[in-house]
Amino acid sequence: MTDHAYDVLTIGNAIVDIIARCEDDFLVENDIIKGAMNLIDMDRAEALYSAMGPAIETSGGSAGNTAAGLASLGGTAAYIGKVADDHLGKVFRHDIEAIGVTYNTSALEKGETTARSMIFVTPDGERSMNTYLGACVKLSADDIEPGLVQDSAITYFEGYLWDPDNAKDAIREAARIAHASDRKVAMTLSDSFCVDRYRDEFLELITSGTVDIVFANDAELKSLYQTSDLATAINALKEVCPLAAVTKGDEGSVVITREGTQEVDAHPIDKLVDTTGAGDLYAAGFLFGLTHGENLANCARLGGLAAAEVIQHIGPRPQVSLKSLAQQNGFQV
Amino acid sequence: MTDHAYDVLTIGNAIVDIIARCEDDFLVENDIIKGAMNLIDMDRAEALYSAMGPAIETSGGSAGNTAAGLASLGGTAAYIGKVADDHLGKVFRHDIEAIGVTYNTSALEKGETTARSMIFVTPDGERSMNTYLGACVKLSADDIEPGLVQDSAITYFEGYLWDPDNAKDAIREAARIAHASDRKVAMTLSDSFCVDRYRDEFLELITSGTVDIVFANDAELKSLYQTSDLATAINALKEVCPLAAVTKGDEGSVVITREGTQEVDAHPIDKLVDTTGAGDLYAAGFLFGLTHGENLANCARLGGLAAAEVIQHIGPRPQVSLKSLAQQNGFQV
Numbered sequence: 001m002t003d004h005a006y007d008v009l010t011i012g013n014a015i016v017d018i019i020a021r022c023e024d025d026f027l028v029e030n031d032i033i034k035g036a037m038n039l040i041d042m043d044r045a046e047a048l049y050s051a052m053g054p055a056i057e058t059s060g061g062s063a064g065n066t067a068a069g070l071a072s073l074g075g076t077a078a079y080i081g082k083v084a085d086d087h088l089g090k091v092f093r094h095d096i097e098a099i100g101v102t103y104n105t106s107a108l109e110k111g112e113t114t115a116r117s118m119i120f121v122t123p124d125g126e127r128s129m130n131t132y133l134g135a136c137v138k139l140s141a142d143d144i145e146p147g148l149v150q151d152s153a154i155t156y157f158e159g160y161l162w163d164p165d166n167a168k169d170a171i172r173e174a175a176r177i178a179h180a181s182d183r184k185v186a187m188t189l190s191d192s193f194c195v196d197r198y199r200d201e202f203l204e205l206i207t208s209g210t211v212d213i214v215f216a217n218d219a220e221l222k223s224l225y226q227t228s229d230l231a232t233a234i235n236a237l238k239e240v241c242p243l244a245a246v247t248k249g250d251e252g253s254v255v256i257t258r259e260g261t262q263e264v265d266a267h268p269i270d271k272l273v274d275t276t277g278a279g280d281l282y283a284a285g286f287l288f289g290l291t292h293g294e295n296l297a298n299c300a301r302l303g304g305l306a307a308a309e310v311i312q313h314i315g316p317r318p319q320v321s322l323k324s325l326a327q328q329n330g331f332q333v
Numbered sequence: 334m335t336d337h338a339y340d341v342l343t344i345g346n347a348i349v350d351i352i353a354r355c356e357d358d359f360l361v362e363n364d365i366i367k368g369a370m371n372l373i374d375m376d377r378a379e380a381l382y383s384a385m386g387p388a389i390e391t392s393g394g395s396a397g398n399t400a401a402g403l404a405s406l407g408g409t410a411a412y413i414g415k416v417a418d419d420h421l422g423k424v425f426r427h428d429i430e431a432i433g434v435t436y437n438t439s440a441l442e443k444g445e446t447t448a449r450s451m452i453f454v455t456p457d458g459e460r461s462m463n464t465y466l467g468a469c470v471k472l473s474a475d476d477i478e479p480g481l482v483q484d485s486a487i488t489y490f491e492g493y494l495w496d497p498d499n500a501k502d503a504i505r506e507a508a509r510i511a512h513a514s515d516r517k518v519a520m521t522l523s524d525s526f527c528v529d530r531y532r533d534e535f536l537e538l539i540t541s542g543t544v545d546i547v548f549a550n551d552a553e554l555k556s557l558y559q560t561s562d563l564a565t566a567i568n569a570l571k572e573v574c575p576l577a578a579v580t581k582g583d584e585g586s587v588v589i590t591r592e593g594t595q596e597v598d599a600h601p602i603d604k605l606v607d608t609t610g611a612g613d614l615y616a617a618g619f620l621f622g623l624t625h626g627e628n629l630a631n632c633a634r635l636g637g638l639a640a641a642e643v644i645q646h647i648g649p650r651p652q653v654s655l656k657s658l659a660q661q662n663g664f665q666v
Contacts, residue, residue, distance in 0.1 A: 054428040087420040
């Protein structure tokens with residue numbers, strides 16, 4: 001790759017997370033699909049908030065978390081996503097800038113509020129998200145800064161962006177600019193239900209070469225190929241995608257190239273607290289490695305290291321310097 | 334004590350905490366007194382927020398945390414404190430009600446915003462607070478519901494309430510009502526610098542019998558009696574106060590009565606993360622014990638147990654059920 005100002009530009013739904021613990025019964029009683037991202041409207045958001053226990057608020061959004069992780073590792077990252085000009089929007093902007101990410105997207109001045117996701121964490125550490133998209137529905141191709149895409153070695157986006165109406169146009173435009181500048185494009189499949197909503201389009205993004213690098217967890221990849229057998233899904237992806245990384249929770253991850261697959265163990269943890277952000281931080285570590293000359297196994301290890309930090313506390317962004325953590329674990333970062 | 338609807342009514346500054354980690358150098362560079370509650374104005378609040386790293390927001394306020402801890406232990410608690418009718422005010426109200434605390438204080442409709450405290454947590458786990466009091470300055474005797482005081486076995490308040498102009502009148506009124514109903518009044522000395530600002534008034538509250546139960550940490554008590562010797566301060570307090578509990582960090586706490594003193598070990602922890610809320614939760618556990626027939630040593634143990642939970646994660650309120658935790662530790666709660 002040629003010189004670049006940013007290792008990675010990430011594009012996603014700009015969301016503030018409202019996180020509380022709950023018992024599994026609560027999810028059943030409130031019709032929340034466990035482990036999924038449930039889209040909700042404002043009435044539902046207010047009803048769920050009333051039922052929710054004491055919470056903490058913290059900036060989130062899948063691609064925002066990935067950008068934060070990249071910055072925490074010492075990488076250069078930029079972010080595109082839409083907030084409103086309100087309290088939560090200011091919180092989101094503060095947090096992503098404070099960790100060192102370039103964030104220039106203008107705030108929506110009227111209409112929708114900043115997106116929020118009520119995240120319920122069950123005793124097993126699993127998170128179940130309930131997202132009101134708010135201002136995110138206004139993200140459009142106008143928000144893509146061509147120079148930012150041209151200056152980024154990799155442009156990474158969320159599958160979640162297929163939920164708002166206009167964001168997919170923004171992504172296709174960003175991918176066009178990226179490839180015209182000989183840059184790479186990466187995506188995460190985001191959520192198995194999201195894959196189910198947009199399966200054909202996601203497959204087309206991959207087979208058409210609009211996307212060069214795919215991130216997914218095992219459930220998402222199985223959903224993409226509508227199979228219960230992970231090996232089958234991996235083989236299918238291997239045929240059409242130059243590079244993919246598939247996470248398998250505490251079983252680590254598998255890196256997929258046309259040449260073959262490579263299994264990498266998960267990073268050990270003391271205690272699983274909250275899986276929110278696990279996939280996002282895996283992508284951060286992997287992409288950091290990829291843009292810093294690491295081999296693919298080390299990319300996967302850096303992903304596992306970053307994910308291990310974030311699942312040992314409440315909240316989807318690192319609470320310690322991932323750069324220091326990587327150094328303590330023998331990486332020359 | 335006669336029948337009561339609430340074990341404890343707590344009264345304090347209603348604050349949302351904005352918490353970030355920082356290095357010690359940051360405190361020096363930004364003139365923040367380490368370990369203290371620094372009062373700031375809005376300009377300073379905005380400047381510090383700009384300098385602050387990525388943060389999480391969570392309801393706080395010393396007495397609010399104590400009420401939350403009481404509720405988490407299975408006790409009955411009510412709270413009085415002033416928020417504004419804004420986003421942070423709604424967050425504060427949601428969180429304290431969601432944990433089961435009765436909270437009826439009307440929100441301030443115009444003028445000041447809800448109070449916020451920017452809390453910087455250094456690598457040693459110590460927290461340094463920077464508080465913009467906002468709507469808290471409007472708390473007045475009008476906000477004291479006489480019935481709530483009459484129905485509460487103990488009315489507990491923060492020394493911090495001497496900072497806003499009118500709250501001390503509210504406290505004196507609440508104490509008058511409490512004692513007229515044969516109830517007890519408790520206070521926390523809050524902060525050694527706060528003690529320094531209001532030493533004479535705090536001493537008068539104790540010696541006059543306006544306050545029956547005093548909570549303090551070692552630094553606050555030494556500040557109250559302007560001595561560097563804790564034993565001297567304890568002896569002085571012992572002469573004028575029927576019951577006090579003094580916390581000493583990882584050295585546990587000492588319970589003081591006219592009859593003598595009793596040392597109780599700290600509850601063991603795995604890792605100190607953030608001391609925010611330690612004293613508040615100690616008071617919660619102690620007061621829960623006191624209103625549930627425990628002996629004083631067990632009151633101190635319950636205090637230590639609740640404090641141990643809160644210092645092992647970011648944020649000043651319990652993240653697990655303290656009732657379950659107490660049961661796991663052999664308490665019949």
